[in-house]
Amino acid sequence: MGNRLSKLSANLKEPQPNKSITLLNVPLFSQFEVSELRQISGFSSVKRLKKHEPIFLQGDVYTGFYLVLKGRIKVYTLSPDGKESIVHLVRPFDPFAEVPLFEQLKHYPVSAQALEESIVFFIPKDDFIRFIEAHPQIYFKIITGFAKKLRELTTRLESITTNEVTARLANYLIMELEESPSQKDSQRSITLSMLKATLAGYLGTITETLSRTFKKLQDEGIIAVEGKTITILDYNRLKALTK
């Protein structure tokens, strides 16, 4: 395993190879052998992104999809009047912009931007289609990934239509807590990887309302907010707001 990792890290052309950052961690590719992963990294490229750096814009010609290796990516749309709507917040090892591959779209239907300093892996569509044809086992993984996205979206839709902002924020905080690695119950705190305005967009509200909602939860002693760090003081009461 150590061998695999170091070979791959070399392929990713990382100046200071971080062994934990490799395609081996990507569920989409987890079934493949090193030789096949080499093949993938052969036609793909690594991109380092600064905070807030755009990746592609709605309407750009569709050339392929991405995997997040490190950081956080925001996938969003802008309505004609400039209102931003957040479609996904993508975390490490998950793909984004892979859906258009299967829709004969010629252009990206959304925009994407790095929320923090990030590393992504770009996979050109034609090479990937060729790879799929030669390795149809990957279909199942693609389906599994889509199923996960569908579940996430239906849950969000449900939350936005039936809950008020307080419940949606509580949902989000608990989800972050559960998804974030380690520190199960020790230090129950979350560091936002985005502007509060972005979180507001994800929750289907605006920054002022989010600010007031944070304040309300803080006044009630349920959380403590210090800049981008939110500490959960009373998990049970937070959970109770969830619905």
Place this chain on the structure above:
Amino acid sequence: MGNRLSKLSANLKEPQPNKSITLLNVPLFSQFEVSELRQISGFSSVKRLKKHEPIFLQGDVYTGFYLVLKGRIKVYTLSPDGKESIVHLVRPFDPFAEVPLFEQLKHYPVSAQALEESIVFFIPKDDFIRFIEAHPQIYFKIITGFAKKLRELTTRLESITTNEVTARLANYLIMELEESPSQKDSQRSITLSMLKATLAGYLGTITETLSRTFKKLQDEGIIAVEGKTITILDYNRLKALTK
């Protein structure tokens, strides 16, 4: 082709076989030959549903998925306090409850009910998994179907978070008009296949608000509402509300 159709209709055990109702119209299966379609109908069953008849409930043991052959199906969830949230409105030839197949779920995560008199096709999960394994070509169709659902959900999420009810209703009416077969611009009218309360749920609002919104559009001379029939009087102005 006439031959194929009649054989299949027989398989569906339709008392008065409607030739247009066959698996041949189902995109998921459109690539298969008659012999394979026979195999599918061999392990599946046809269910005739009365208006408002429940199909399965959230929490029921997951036994398989469905295809709509005729009618309209509502897929929904109920929140603890009884508020209904509509996940999908499924039209003929589209599948529903197929996502859990790929999530190792043991129970249906949603409920489903016929909105009008309908005919559905039930496909048991174990038989279908065996079929998939023997016919991996179907993976691509499944992916395509999921991609379509993902697009629909992101569009709805966007519409619900950035638009007001008037725009959402306009969106819906135009979508219905475009999706409904024939009658392109001749008679521009829509017949709702559901209660107005259900449509309200789909649009992320409530029946009173929907009623007032219908009235507003009617007062402005954009549509005419007579019971479940909505006639579009001024397509351009309706489209302009869309955003």
Place this chain on the structure above:
DNA sequence: TCTCGCTTTTGACTTAAGTCAAGGATAGCA
């Protein structure tokens, strides 16, 4: 360390949509 610009908070106000309650309309059935 200071500044400038961006982010966040706060306040006062508006508004779209939800709630509650009542009255009509309508469809399905006896």
Place this chain on the structure above:
DNA sequence: TGCTATCCTTGACTTAAGTCAAAAGCGAGA
């Protein structure tokens, strides 16, 4: 044809959240 249950509409009122404006906080670079 009439009855009843369900569906839909309307009115009066409340409320959560959005808008607009200003001040405060903060952070990256000079």
